[in-house]
Amino acid sequence: MQWETVIGLEVHVQLATRSKIFSGASTAFGADANTQACAVDLGLPGTLPVLNEQAVAMAVQFGLGINADIAETSVFDRKNYFYADLPKGYQTSQMYHPIVGPGEVEVSLDNDVTKRIRIHHAHLEEDAGKSLHEQFTDETGRDMTGIDLNRAGTPLLEIVSEPDMRSAKEASAYLRAIHAIVTYLGISDGNMAEGSMRCDVNVSVRPKGQAEFGTRAEIKNVNSFRFVEQSIAYEVERQIELIEDGGAVVQETRLFDPDNDETRSMRTKEEANDYRYFPCPDLLPIVLDQAYIDHLRDNLPELPAAKRERFESKLGLSTYDASVIAASRDMADYFEEAMRVCGDAKQAANWVQGELSAALKREHLAVSQSPVSARQLGELIGRVLDDTISGKAAKQVFQALWDGQGENADEIIDTKGLKQVTDTGAIEAMIDEVIAQSPKQVTQYVEAEPEKRGKMIGYFVGQVMKTSRGTASPQQVNQLLKEKLDALV
Amino acid sequence: MSDHTLTSLAAALKNGDASSRELTTDYLKRIERAEPTLNSFISVTAEQALASADAADKSRARGHAGYLTGVPLALKDIFCTQGVKTSCGSKMLDNFIAPYSATVVEKLDAAGSVSLGKTNMDEFAMGSSNESSYYGAVKNPWDLSAVPGGSSGGSAAAVAAGLAPASLGTDTGGSIRQPAAFCGITGLKPTYGRVSRYGIIAYASSLDQAGPMARTAEDCAHLLSAIAGHDVRDSTSAARCVPDYASELGAPLAGLKIGLPREYFGDGLAPAVESAVRDAVKVFETLGATVCDVSLPHTRYANAAYYVIAPAEASSNLSRFDGVRFGHRCDDPEDLLDLYMRSRAEGFGEEVKRRILIGTHTLSEGFFDAYYTKAQRVRRLIRQDFLDAFDEVDVLMGPASPTPAFDLGAQKDPVSMYLQDIYTIAINLAGIPGISVPAGFSGGRPVGLQILGSHFAEAQLLNVAHQYQQVTDWHQQRPAFAKEID
Numbered sequence: 001m002q003w004e005t006v007i008g009l010e011v012h013v014q015l016a017t018r019s020k021i022f023s024g025a026s027t028a029f030g031a032d033a034n035t036q037a038c039a040v041d042l043g044l045p046g047t048l049p050v051l052n053e054q055a056v057a058m059a060v061q062f063g064l065g066i067n068a069d070i071a072e073t074s075v076f077d078r079k080n081y082f083y084a085d086l087p088k089g090y091q092t093s094q095m096y097h098p099i100v101g102p103g104e105v106e107v108s109l110d111n112d113v114t115k116r117i118r119i120h121h122a123h124l125e126e127d128a129g130k131s132l133h134e135q136f137t138d139e140t141g142r143d144m145t146g147i148d149l150n151r152a153g154t155p156l157l158e159i160v161s162e163p164d165m166r167s168a169k170e171a172s173a174y175l176r177a178i179h180a181i182v183t184y185l186g187i188s189d190g191n192m193a194e195g196s197m198r199c200d201v202n203v204s205v206r207p208k209g210q211a212e213f214g215t216r217a218e219i220k221n222v223n224s225f226r227f228v229e230q231s232i233a234y235e236v237e238r239q240i241e242l243i244e245d246g247g248a249v250v251q252e253t254r255l256f257d258p259d260n261d262e263t264r265s266m267r268t269k270e271e272a273n274d275y276r277y278f279p280c281p282d283l284l285p286i287v288l289d290q291a292y293i294d295h296l297r298d299n300l301p302e303l304p305a306a307k308r309e310r311f312e313s314k315l316g317l318s319t320y321d322a323s324v325i326a327a328s329r330d331m332a333d334y335f336e337e338a339m340r341v342c343g344d345a346k347q348a349a350n351w352v353q354g355e356l357s358a359a360l361k362r363e364h365l366a367v368s369q370s371p372v373s374a375r376q377l378g379e380l381i382g383r384v385l386d387d388t389i390s391g392k393a394a395k396q397v398f399q400a401l402w403d404g405q406g407e408n409a410d411e412i413i414d415t416k417g418l419k420q421v422t423d424t425g426a427i428e429a430m431i432d433e434v435i436a437q438s439p440k441q442v443t444q445y446v447e448a449e450p451e452k453r454g455k456m457i458g459y460f461v462g463q464v465m466k467t468s469r470g471t472a473s474p475q476q477v478n479q480l481l482k483e484k485l486d487a488l489v
Numbered sequence: 490m491s492d493h494t495l496t497s498l499a500a501a502l503k504n505g506d507a508s509s510r511e512l513t514t515d516y517l518k519r520i521e522r523a524e525p526t527l528n529s530f531i532s533v534t535a536e537q538a539l540a541s542a543d544a545a546d547k548s549r550a551r552g553h554a555g556y557l558t559g560v561p562l563a564l565k566d567i568f569c570t571q572g573v574k575t576s577c578g579s580k581m582l583d584n585f586i587a588p589y590s591a592t593v594v595e596k597l598d599a600a601g602s603v604s605l606g607k608t609n610m611d612e613f614a615m616g617s618s619n620e621s622s623y624y625g626a627v628k629n630p631w632d633l634s635a636v637p638g639g640s641s642g643g644s645a646a647a648v649a650a651g652l653a654p655a656s657l658g659t660d661t662g663g664s665i666r667q668p669a670a671f672c673g674i675t676g677l678k679p680t681y682g683r684v685s686r687y688g689i690i691a692y693a694s695s696l697d698q699a700g701p702m703a704r705t706a707e708d709c710a711h712l713l714s715a716i717a718g719h720d721v722r723d724s725t726s727a728a729r730c731v732p733d734y735a736s737e738l739g740a741p742l743a744g745l746k747i748g749l750p751r752e753y754f755g756d757g758l759a760p761a762v763e764s765a766v767r768d769a770v771k772v773f774e775t776l777g778a779t780v781c782d783v784s785l786p787h788t789r790y791a792n793a794a795y796y797v798i799a800p801a802e803a804s805s806n807l808s809r810f811d812g813v814r815f816g817h818r819c820d821d822p823e824d825l826l827d828l829y830m831r832s833r834a835e836g837f838g839e840e841v842k843r844r845i846l847i848g849t850h851t852l853s854e855g856f857f858d859a860y861y862t863k864a865q866r867v868r869r870l871i872r873q874d875f876l877d878a879f880d881e882v883d884v885l886m887g888p889a890s891p892t893p894a895f896d897l898g899a900q901k902d903p904v905s906m907y908l909q910d911i912y913t914i915a916i917n918l919a920g921i922p923g924i925s926v927p928a929g930f931s932g933g934r935p936v937g938l939q940i941l942g943s944h945f946a947e948a949q950l951l952n953v954a955h956q957y958q959q960v961t962d963w964h965q966q967r968p969a970f971a972k973e974i975d
Contacts, residue, residue, distance in 0.1 A: 045569065090805050
């Protein structure tokens with residue numbers, strides 16, 4: 001039987017506010033345990049939440065970024081459940097009236113295809129603290145659990161998609177698109193390793209062509225693009241196998257274990273909490289007027305989809321290059337600066353996608369950490385475009401810039417003597433030398449079928465370029481060599 | 490001492506007739522004499538009180554003194570008070586030393602008043618008799634076999650016995666007005682949002698409100714001016730300026746339109762209470778007020794709505810008492826679930842558990858709409874009843890409670906206890922202010938007249954009560970118990 005996978009994602013994005021969503025405590029990552037938890041975060045008796053307006057603005061910006069309706073009135077609800085790292089015994093969230101209504105995101109897939117994924121809604125909520133199960137024992141050596149409430153009260157935007165994805169690839173592409181939007185907007189640092197973005201993945205399978213959805217499993221707290229793909233791949237296989245063996249998928253919450261590359265059951269529907277949602281009486285509804293929303297809309301940066309479209313239609317980049325570069329705001333900004341300096345979009349895209357990306361990948365650096373600045377790269381490309389250096393020499397210059405051997409391309413071209421030789425006399429002299437030193441190859445060339453000679457000329461070009469240490473203009477070398485060799489026939 | 494009002498003490502301090510240390514010392518002595526019998530305090534903070542009194546005296550000597558500087562007060566043990574045990578009347582918080590002060594406590598500190606201690610109360614403010622306190626029942630100074638009312642029973646009894654000139658209470662469904670009525674003092678529940686809730690241990694967040702309890706409306710006016718106002722730490726506090734309530738007490742009542750809600754004079758109202766209230770209304774007529782009947786048609790649904798909404802909020806508000814970070818923790822928990830179950834089973838009393846169970850049930854999947862959503866609709870109708878009534882009249886009057894104080898142990902089942910609040914509960918649901926003033930006696934036990942006003946009409950309520958107290962002396966009566974400890 002042919003199976004179809006159906007996937008929906010709930011993405012939790014930590015908003016980049018300085019203080020928490022309902023208190024003045026700092027949200028900075030990595031502080032000593034419980035040093036960033038104030039009376040409100042500890043849920044001390046009598047404390048009350050006060051909404052951080054910055055978190056509201058960020059949620060609205062996201063909503064505008066996905067062309068969603070922004071709720072004029074949204075309401076915080078309490079989600080009640082007991083857990084040791086949930087100080088108040090409830091999480092303040094938005095169940096019935098979320099701040100961001102339906103919207104959609106355009107996602108680029110591998111084969112230059114884009115797909116629209118609908119977003120059901122996005123709502124604001126507070127994060128819980130962390131339970132640390134591994135480091136503590138009591139005086140008798142019994143295992144204990146530590147509670148760190150630094151994260152408690154950190155603002156989260158939970159973005160809930162429709163079940164529109166049909167493969168692990170689509171799911172991770174969607175997650176990348178969300179990542180791109182929130183980092184473009186500057187509303188999250190998008191750092192998945194630090195937990196700034198994590199998601200719950202809802203997966204089900206159904207026979208191809210069937211309209212109803214299958215029973216879904218929810219994989220909790222997946223925190224990397226790779227794990228999203230891996231966990232879905234495992235889960236799909238598990239579900240299909242289960243059904244084909246005559247079993248049935250049960251609705252349940254599962255955990256992904258990346259070490260063993262599998263998902264494991266956490267709790268079934270029967271064991272699920274009844275969260276007893278009700279409107280939080282300590283917080284007033286959020287009421288937004290149109291002027292406020294318009295102001296935020298007017299100040300939105302250009303978002304990935306618009307940028308990709310502009311790169312393609314105005315700058316002539318391929319769909320692939322445009323989407324890869326536009327996927328990251330830092331990368332897009334770098335590209336645009338290099339392009340501005342050199343004046344050639346395609347060349348700039350080639351360099352950014354080629355040499356630069358390879359070097360960054362090799363050394364595990366983000367584009368913001370690149371030792372070669374966009375301006376330096378732009379100037380370097382400029383020197384290729386005005387024939388000062390050859391493409392081959394340019395790679396040497398790039399490496400030298402990367403290694404910090406000079407301030408700019410011109411300086412390195414000078415000190416390394418990489419300026420392209422275009423003087424016909426000098427190139428002819430080098431050609432004559434190579435011909436004189438390669439009698440065997442010359443004889444082969446002369447005796448070869450005319451249509452095979454084109455390929456054989458490569459050897460001589462290589463030798464001449466080597467003699468010139470890469471500085472000879474390849475076009476001229478080619479042309480002059482052909483003339484000279486053909487004269488010997 | 491038991492004769493003194495807050496206003497007379499403030500005058501004595503101002504004129505140099507007494508120092509705060511003298512007053513504080515006297516009140517501490519009275520507390521020491523009364524407490525073995527009355528049990529109106531959970532904590533008496535003598536040392537801190539004397540230190541604040543000395544600071545107040547010094548401050549006054551330097552010429553820095555406000556109206557309340559040096560005036561001793563008592564605070565219900567629901568207000569977080571930095572460095573002082575704040576138990577909320579519960580075993581759960583018997584070990585809880587608040588690490589911060591409630592906004593109203595900060596305001597009183599800034600005004601220079603002296604806190605004598607923390608008064609007894611029904612556990613987590615859930616009760617109408619003060620019998621649900623972990624620290625034992627409080628006795629009514631007028632009759633030691635009677636309850637003082639609740640939940641602010643300790644605050645009311647302490648003022649009635651002259652253990653403090655005034656106190657702060659909180660009122661979620663009548664918890665200031667009913668004990669004020671039972672103890673023959675004046676107690677005001679302000680408009681929801683008038684006083685910050687920050688630092689007040691929450692019972693039902695959409696209903697809780699702190700207010701003054703004192704011998705006179707004038708005293709309440711001074712205290713309300715000190716504690717009211719917007720607080721950035723409480724989103725539900727109102728961003729409205731605070732009048733000087735005491736300076737607005739002079740207005741004559743000629744032309745005042747008084748409405749008597751028919752529903753507040755029905756079955757279950759003790760005849761002696763009804764006649765005391767009707768007599769009080771006649772006094773207002775002699776002051777130039779006109780009286781008419783009005784109707785608040787949804788009154789009969791108020792108790793049902795309240796006992797859905799308040800327990801629902803409470804069940805959530807009290808989830809934080811889990812034995813993890815503060816409060817009671819059971820010995821040797823086996824695991825997290827055991828820690829929760831035993832800490833809460835041991836830490837909470839019967840009435841608290843009952844309301845948590847009710848609230849948890851009404852919020853549950855499948856019941857939420859039938860209970861909570863419907864109760865909120867009823868709440869809007871009740872509020873509208875009052876808004877409609879205030880289109881016709883200036884204030885409403887009726888009894889604060891269907892009976893005078895009942896005997897300790899008299900209310901055996903929870904529902905009959907809940908019915909004690911039938912005249913006070915709707916006021917919290919509507920968010921309007923209400924005041925209870927002494928208006929007579931029945932069998933030696935005080936009767937309270939309740940006066941209700943529209944949202945933020947505290948100045949008017951206080952003035953109406955004050956004018957009544959200018960021509961009556963119910964509020965000046967003293968219980969024999971208070972005289973015994975003079």
